[in-house]
Structures are given as C-alpha cells and as structure tokens.
Amino acid sequence: MRLTRRDFVKYTGFGAASLLGMSFLGCMTKETTKDTLIIGYAEDLKLRGDPAKIDRSIPKFCVLERLIEYDLSSDDFVPSLAKKWDVESGGKRIVFELKKGILFSDGAEMDANAVKFTYDILVVRKHSVAPRSVEVIDDHTVAFNFDEAWVLNFAKLQDVHGLGVMSPKSVKPEGDPNGTLVDLIGTGPFKVVEYVENQYTVLEPNRYWFEQTGLEPKIKKLIVKVIPDEDTRVLALRSGEVDVLIDNYHGGYDYTPRNQLSALKKDGFKILTKNIPYTWIVVFNYRKEPFNDIEMRRAVNYAINRDEIAKIFDGWVRPAWNGMFPPEVPGMAEANIRYEYNPEKAKEIVNGKDVGEITLIVNKSQSDQILVAQLVQQQLKNVGLNIKLETLEKGVYKQKRNSGDYNLRIYYIGGSERTFYMRIFWRFLPPEKPWKVYMSDNVTEKAIAVVKEFDKTKRRQKFIEFYKALYEEAGVAPLYYEVVAVAEKPNVEGIKFEYSEPRFYSTYVKA
Amino acid sequence: MLRYIARRALQIIPTILGISIISFSLLYIFPGDPAEFIVEARYGVEPTQEMVEKIRIEMGLDKPFVVQYFNWLSKAVRGDFGISWTEDKTVMEVILERLPISAELFFATFAISVVFALILGVISAVHKDKAIDHICRIYSLLGISIPSFWLGLILIWIFSVQLHLLPAFGCCELKHLILPVLTWCFSFMAIKTRFVRASLLEELSKNYVITARAKGLPEKLVVFRHALRNALIPIITYFSLSLHHLIVGSIMVEVVFSWPGLGSLLVESVFKRDFPVVQALVFLSGVLLITMNLVVDLLYAVIDPRIRYGD
Incomplete structure (x- = not known):
C-alpha cells in the first residue's frame, strides 16, 4: 500500500492527538507528586x-x-521493637523479647546486642533516663535492671x-x-x-x-x-x-510563632496541631510567705482569667480550666476539676492580708511567656496583689529559682506524650530540687502512688487522687495547655x- | 623602624592581657554557676549537686579565680581554648570549621563596600550640598539607622517571598550570598561612605588644594591625584580596622539568613552557655582588632613616606 502525503498527515495527526489525549487522561487520573519534602x-x-x-x-x-x-x-x-516483656523483681527488672527480622x-539485624x-x-x-544496667540474655532477649x-x-x-x-x-x-x-x-x-x-x-x-x-x-x-x-x-x-515547618515542642522555644499561625492559615497554608499533655503554670514559692498560705495560692487561682491568657496565642492553645493537664490525660476528665475565675473572691482573700511586694520571675528566652507573665501581673494587680515582674536572662532565672529568691514564676509541667510520666517525676516527686513545682506530704504521697502502680486501672484512680490533692492544695496555678504545631x-x-x-x-x- | 615595631608590639601586650581578663571573666560575669552550665550542656539534664561538685573539681572551677585565669591564658596563647561544652570538639576546631563560612560573607561584603563607599564618598564630597550629596547622606543615615535584622527580613520578603528570585536562607552558594551581603553592605558601606566623604572634604579644604586649583589644574587631577591620595591614609586605616568584623561582625545577618558562620556560633554559644567558645571568640576578636591596629600603624610608613618613626 502506498502512503500518500495526506494519509501521512492524517495518521500522524491522529497518533499525536491520541498521545496528547492519553497523557491528558493520565494527568487526570494520576496525580503527579514531587519526590522531595523539605522541612524547616x-x-x-x-x-x-x-x-x-x-x-x-x-x-x-x-x-x-x-x-x-x-x-x-x-x-x-505498647510494643514497638519489643514483642513482649515480663516484669520481674517487683518491677525493678524488665525482660524484653525482641521482634525478630x-x-x-x-x-x-537488630538484636539484643544493639539494644x-x-x-x-x-x-x-x-543519664537521667538510663537504667542501672542492661543484660543480653540471648540474641532476641534483653533485660533491663533499675x-x-x-x-x-x-x-x-x-x-x-x-x-x-x-x-x-x-x-x-x-x-x-x-x-x-x-x-x-x-x-x-x-x-x-x-x-x-x-x-x-x-x-x-x-x-x-x-x-x-x-x-x-x-x-x-x-x-x-x-x-x-x-x-x-x-x-x-x-x-x-x-x-513544612515543625515545632521543637520541648519548652516554649523554637516553634512557629503562634501569632503567625492564623495569618499563614488565612494565606492558604495548612496548620496541623496536636494537643499534648503540657501545661504552662504559675509556680508558687510555697516554702515562704505569702504563698506558704493555701488561701493565697487559691487567691491567685481565682484571679487568673485563663481565657484571656489563651487569647495571647490567637486561639491556638486551650485555657487550663480543667486542672493541671488537659482532659485527654489519664484520669483528668474523671477528676472533674474546674478552676473558677472569681476576682471578687480573690480580692476578699487578699484584702485581709498584708503581703507587700510579690516578685514574679519569667525566663526571657521564652518570649511568649513574657507576654503571659505581663498579663498574669495585670490580673493579679486587679485583685490587689502588688506584683513586681522580673524578666530575667536564663541564667539569672535559674539562679533565682535555685536560691528561692522569688514568690511566683512561670514554668511548665508535662511535655510530649512520651515525656509525660518522667515529668511527673521531675516536677512532683522527691528528692526536692529547685525545679520541682510543688511538694507536700499529701500530694507527694499521691504522686508516688501513681508511679509505683503498674496496673493501669488502679493507676488511673491514683492519678485522680493526685490531681485532686494538687487542686485542693492549690499547688500550682495552671494557665494554658500547650500544643505542637505543623505549618505546611x-x-x-x-x-x-x-x-x-x-x-x-x-x-x-x-x- | 625595627625598634618602633618592637616598641609597638610590646605596647599591645597590656591591652591583650586586658582583653584576656575580660574574655575569661565572662564565665563569671554571666549569672549562674559555671559548673551547672557544664552539666546542662554536657548531659542535657537538670544538674544535681553531686554532678555539679564533680564537674567543679574536674574542670578546676574550685580553684581561685587568678589560678583559673592563668591556666586558661597559658593555654589560650597557644591557641588552646579547651573543649567546647556542647560540641565534643576543641574550641579551635569549632571556630576553624565556621571561619571560612564567615570569611566568605565578610570578604564579599568588605570588597563591595570598599569599592562603593569610595565611589559614593567621592561623588558626595565632590558634589557637596548638591542633590546627589543629599541622596548619599540620606542613604548613609538610613544605612546606619536601619537594623540589619529588619532589613534582612524585608529583603527576604521582597526577593524570596514576592519575587522568588533569591533564597531566603542557607549557604554556601553564590545565590545564598547575595541577600546577606546586600543586607550587611547596606550598613557597612554607609559608615564608610560618610567617612570617605568627610576625609575628602577635609583635604579639599586645605591650602594645597586651593593652590592647585589656583594653578589651573583640572578638577579631576586636584581631586584624584592630590586630595584623594592624602585622604586615603585615614580611609585605609579605618577600612583596615573593620577587618576585625571577620570574627563576629555579622551576628544579626548570619542569624537572619541562617548563615552558619562565627556570628551564629557566638549567638548559639551564648544561648547554650558554651563559655569556652564565647571566651575564645571575644578574645580572638579583640586580638584581631589590636593586631590590625598595629599593622595599619606600621603600614603608614609605606603609604605615606613623610611619616617616620623617630628612628
């Protein structure tokens, strides 16, 4: 068969149109993606x-x-690289069987020696989270001693x-x-x-x-x-x-500024947040006057309008009305705690007492906390407390904290999920250290009971008792529950x- | 000449000692216990009393201040500033890793600033009180007044966010260099432009310039062959002294543009309380400034043969 010029044009034109159509259809059916994700x-x-x-x-x-x-x-x-484990010696020894392959x-291969x-x-x-020792039992069994x-x-x-x-x-x-x-x-x-x-x-x-x-x-x-x-x-x-931008959620620094999240969202960026068991609080120097007095600690809790504090962060954090941790934390919802904003009650308590000037210290390197401290200062002034706010360089803050040279300070409890339990220890359990936030016979006993309990149902009850004891003694003044954010x-x-x-x-x- | 060099070299010793005392004292000027800082930096945990005491003895922090200072100085003069508390390397290793990155930024800025400051300064002086002089003077004022971090962010917003022409951060390619250099040049050049203008105007008001003009020499020759050559002596001195900016002169620019040079290192080290690094950077910056001062003094004779040193 002889191919005329017209046939050639016809067939190639048809072929090209088909290819174009197929590629168009391909585009329609399969989304093209970039092969690299860049994180800031x-x-x-x-x-x-x-x-x-x-x-x-x-x-x-x-x-x-x-x-x-x-x-x-x-x-x-829950298991990850370990398949299962046995708790021995009352909990001082944990023997893990590792997943194979x-x-x-x-x-x-990942084995007991690598562990x-x-x-x-x-x-x-x-290291503060180190076991006492680790023993290899066989290639896939390893024991931790504490x-x-x-x-x-x-x-x-x-x-x-x-x-x-x-x-x-x-x-x-x-x-x-x-x-x-x-x-x-x-x-x-x-x-x-x-x-x-x-x-x-x-x-x-x-x-x-x-x-x-x-x-x-x-x-x-x-x-x-x-x-x-x-x-x-x-x-x-x-x-x-x-x-993508991701936060370092460790402690009030190196995160995407909360006041820019709404602007980013408005401009079409996606903001993902995850609530974490991390709460910013006012710590009382409960070893000295005036906050060795439970009534004064209650007055501070009455005086703080947590909604106003959360507004500093443009609605990206939640006000801490429901206790020391957000409601999703084990036992927190059942503890049924509700802080009350009642400046009149706070005034009543404060009026009868001559407390003089109260020093509130805040770490300057946590810039958002300076705003929080300023608002707390204002709210406490409104109920008659004369607050001197000291915005301190990290080293001075620690020095004052360690020497007890303050009345109130802005600090945090909890952390990411995986730090939750250790921070109970680092903030509430003996031995007494400058970074502990509140310890009393009752609260400490209940906090110890939480971490000593291996059964999670019983532990939940002990959590509730611990939260309630802390609330009743007004051990801390929770301000807001932190989040971790991703902007993408x-x-x-x-x-x-x-x-x-x-x-x-x-x-x-x-x- | 040799006697002069020896005398000048001896004269800088007390100044260097002064700098060394200040540098070493930073450890104690900063609030807080240095032993606690070491524990935190080394182990990343809140320090216990036991850990603090152990570190105090291990690092010799239990010894009197003077003993600690001389121990530090005897090593520092040999370039041994100890081990970084956060990096697990010697301080010199940490500094030398960052030095070329800072040098790249500094010398690019320095070269551009010198050339344009000379051009703008001369134009401004030659056209004193005319429109172009006013523009140059307004620029100088702005350059000195506008903070680098603000200008840097504005430039990022224009060239990266709006125009997508240049990267907002990073190093060490040419495209990464443009915005930081532009930002730094803006202030670096402004001061120098003012200085060139002032020096040249001073020379242009001198009698020999009036004589040259009276003799009927063309203005170009009067300015470039006579006045500018004489004005160059203080200009070169001033420019050379700015070489000490190499060490930590670009802190804000490096921080804004994520440029991992010595300026960023200083900021990081201050925040992490890595005092051996802070001490070394402060000390080396001071020593570089004094050394440049000495070199410039000695170069006077080369630049201007009329200057002699009493030998």
Whole structure:
C-alpha cells in the first residue's frame, strides 16, 4: 500500500492527538507528586559527636525506634521493637523479647546486642533516663535492671530525652558506648544519607522498614534544613523554599510563632496541631510567705482569667480550666476539676492580708511567656496583689529559682506524650530540687502512688487522687495547655501525628 | 623602624592581657554557676549537686579565680581554648570549621563596600550640598539607622517571598550570598561612605588644594591625584580596622539568613552557655582588632613616606 502525503498527515495527526489525549487522561487520573519534602527546623540535628546528644525530634522519630511506645489515650506502654516483656523483681527488672527480622537501614539485624549498646550509651553517662544496667540474655532477649520498682522504668525507655535503638556501627570505635557518633543507623522509616552540620540533613526511606510494614514510600528524599530564626522560617515557608515547618515542642522555644499561625492559615497554608499533655503554670514559692498560705495560692487561682491568657496565642492553645493537664490525660476528665475565675473572691482573700511586694520571675528566652507573665501581673494587680515582674536572662532565672529568691514564676509541667510520666517525676516527686513545682506530704504521697502502680486501672484512680490533692492544695496555678504545631504548604499531604510527633512516612507533595 | 615595631608590639601586650581578663571573666560575669552550665550542656539534664561538685573539681572551677585565669591564658596563647561544652570538639576546631563560612560573607561584603563607599564618598564630597550629596547622606543615615535584622527580613520578603528570585536562607552558594551581603553592605558601606566623604572634604579644604586649583589644574587631577591620595591614609586605616568584623561582625545577618558562620556560633554559644567558645571568640576578636591596629600603624610608613618613626 502506498502512503500518500495526506494519509501521512492524517495518521500522524491522529497518533499525536491520541498521545496528547492519553497523557491528558493520565494527568487526570494520576496525580503527579514531587519526590522531595523539605522541612524547616530551628535546630541542627546533632548527628555527630556524642550519641546521647542527638536532637530530640526528627532523628528520634524518623530514624530510630524504641522498644516500646507510650499511648496517652489508653495510658498503655505498647510494643514497638519489643514483642513482649515480663516484669520481674517487683518491677525493678524488665525482660524484653525482641521482634525478630527487624533490620537496621544498613541491612544488619537488630538484636539484643544493639539494644544493650544503645542503652549503655545512657548508662555510662549516668543519664537521667538510663537504667542501672542492661543484660543480653540471648540474641532476641534483653533485660533491663533499675534501682526502683516503678512504672517510670517503662517511661524511661521511650522518653524523648533517651535514645531509640541504634546500630553499634553508628559510632566509632564500633560498638563502644563511649564512642563518637559518625553515622546514625536506626530501624525507623528513614535513614540518614547526608549531614552537613548546622545546615541540612538528607534522609531517604529505609526500604527495610517499608518492606516490613508493607507501606510504599511516597517521597524519595526528606531534607531537614536548619533555620534558627523563627521569622526567617516562616518566610522560607511562604517563599516555597521549605514545604513544612515543625515545632521543637520541648519548652516554649523554637516553634512557629503562634501569632503567625492564623495569618499563614488565612494565606492558604495548612496548620496541623496536636494537643499534648503540657501545661504552662504559675509556680508558687510555697516554702515562704505569702504563698506558704493555701488561701493565697487559691487567691491567685481565682484571679487568673485563663481565657484571656489563651487569647495571647490567637486561639491556638486551650485555657487550663480543667486542672493541671488537659482532659485527654489519664484520669483528668474523671477528676472533674474546674478552676473558677472569681476576682471578687480573690480580692476578699487578699484584702485581709498584708503581703507587700510579690516578685514574679519569667525566663526571657521564652518570649511568649513574657507576654503571659505581663498579663498574669495585670490580673493579679486587679485583685490587689502588688506584683513586681522580673524578666530575667536564663541564667539569672535559674539562679533565682535555685536560691528561692522569688514568690511566683512561670514554668511548665508535662511535655510530649512520651515525656509525660518522667515529668511527673521531675516536677512532683522527691528528692526536692529547685525545679520541682510543688511538694507536700499529701500530694507527694499521691504522686508516688501513681508511679509505683503498674496496673493501669488502679493507676488511673491514683492519678485522680493526685490531681485532686494538687487542686485542693492549690499547688500550682495552671494557665494554658500547650500544643505542637505543623505549618505546611497546601500541596503537602499525609503528615500525621503519632505520640505527639509529626510522622512523614506517608507524606507526599503534590506537584 | 625595627625598634618602633618592637616598641609597638610590646605596647599591645597590656591591652591583650586586658582583653584576656575580660574574655575569661565572662564565665563569671554571666549569672549562674559555671559548673551547672557544664552539666546542662554536657548531659542535657537538670544538674544535681553531686554532678555539679564533680564537674567543679574536674574542670578546676574550685580553684581561685587568678589560678583559673592563668591556666586558661597559658593555654589560650597557644591557641588552646579547651573543649567546647556542647560540641565534643576543641574550641579551635569549632571556630576553624565556621571561619571560612564567615570569611566568605565578610570578604564579599568588605570588597563591595570598599569599592562603593569610595565611589559614593567621592561623588558626595565632590558634589557637596548638591542633590546627589543629599541622596548619599540620606542613604548613609538610613544605612546606619536601619537594623540589619529588619532589613534582612524585608529583603527576604521582597526577593524570596514576592519575587522568588533569591533564597531566603542557607549557604554556601553564590545565590545564598547575595541577600546577606546586600543586607550587611547596606550598613557597612554607609559608615564608610560618610567617612570617605568627610576625609575628602577635609583635604579639599586645605591650602594645597586651593593652590592647585589656583594653578589651573583640572578638577579631576586636584581631586584624584592630590586630595584623594592624602585622604586615603585615614580611609585605609579605618577600612583596615573593620577587618576585625571577620570574627563576629555579622551576628544579626548570619542569624537572619541562617548563615552558619562565627556570628551564629557566638549567638548559639551564648544561648547554650558554651563559655569556652564565647571566651575564645571575644578574645580572638579583640586580638584581631589590636593586631590590625598595629599593622595599619606600621603600614603608614609605606603609604605615606613623610611619616617616620623617630628612628
């Protein structure tokens, strides 16, 4: 058959039109995505040097996994790398059976030796969340020994101040707990492929994790860029240079400014928040006058309008009317606590007393807390308390706190979910330390009862008793419940919070 | 000349000692217990009394202040500022890692600022009280008055957020350099422009310039061959002295643009209470300033043969 010029034009035209149509249909049916997600974060991830000092966020929840996790909603410690465990010696010894077939991102198997190596890093440093010792029983069984028999032993193993299981090859000399971190190798969904100190870290999916979970990675690269200045971070998101901003939720710094979240949302950015068991409070110096008097502590609680305080943060945090922790915390809702805003009652209490000038101290490095302290100062002045606000540099704040040279101070209790239990210990349990927030025979006894109880049903009841005792003694004045926030471009999908932390394993970025 | 050099070199020793005392004292000037800072920086936990006491002995903080100071100084003069409390490296390693990054930003800013400050200063002086002089003077005033962090954020907003032309942060490619350099140049150049203008105007008012003009020399020759050459002596001195900005001169610019240089290091170290690094940066910055001062003094003779040193 002879192909005429007209046929040629006809067939090629038809072919081209078909191809165009198919590609158009392809576009319609399959969404195109970018293969890289860029995160803006305030701090360097510290992936070299002392392995105990790696950053508390991304390396710990993207690269490493722990033996167990803590689920706040059920108040359960749940298996992660550990399959199951036995509690021995009344709770001083926990023997974990590890899951088999879990691979580090370099292909080596995660075993009891790797677990021992990891926790020995904390043991040799006498870290605050370290066990006393770790023993390898066999390749997949490891025992942890602790000094005390309490539920905090579980909390320590998943606390953000500690570590997730890392390969002994992560350090040099290999397997030496005193060694230097050279290449963080974990079992988590991502592996570190490039790290430039103080600039950026490049992570890629850990194929073994995805094979194990049966999930498909939707991004090829996760890049974490270090942007210390909070305004620059927001501008970087607005300019499109980063896709996501995540908070460091540790303690009132290095987060996306709350007063910019609404503006970002208005401009089309997505804001994800997760409530965490973290509460900003006024701490009383209850060892000296005037706040050794329970009535005076109650007066402060009556005088504070928590709604007004929450408004400082543009509605992104919740006022702390329902006790020391938000209602989703174990036992908190059942405790049925409700702080009352009653300035008249506060005035009645204050009027009869000659308390003189009261010093309220606040740490200057937590800039939002300065605003909070100013409002607290004003509210307390309204009921007749003469408050001298001292905005102090971190070192001076600590010095005054340690020497007890204050009457009131702004501080926090709780933390992310995984820090919840340890902060009960760090804020309310003996031994007495300057950073403890309130201790009395009754409250301390009840706090100890909480952490000594391994049965979660009984523990819930003990939590309720602890919250009520603290409320009745007006041990602290809760102000607002903190959140952790993620600000992301509209084309980012699939970020979800697990245990207070944003996870990226099913995240993708629409092109 | 050699005697002069020796004398001047000896003269700077008391000044360096003064700087060293101030640098070392920072550890105690800052409120709080240094031993507690070390525990916090090293272990990342609230310090217990036991830990604090252990560190106090280990670090020699239990010794008298003078003993601690001389121990520190004897090492510092050999470039040993100890170990960083937060980085697990020697302080010099930490500084040397960041120095090239700062140097890149500084020398780019310095070179551009010098060239444009000379051009603007000369134009401003030559056209004194004319429109262009007023513009240059307003620029100088703005350059000195506008805070770098504010200008930096405005430039990011314009060039990154609105125009998508330049990156908002990062280092170390050419595109990353433009906005920080522009920001720093704005203030760096402003002061220098004023200085060039003032120096040149002073020379232009001198008798030899009037004589040159009376002789009928073209204005270009009067300005560039005679007045500017003489005005250059204080200008070079002033410009050279600004070299000490290399160490920590760009703090705000580095912080705003996430430029991981020595300025950022100083801020981080202050916040983390990494005092060995803070001490070293303050000390080295002071020493660099004094050294530049000495070098410039010695260079006077080269720049201006009329200057002699009494030998």
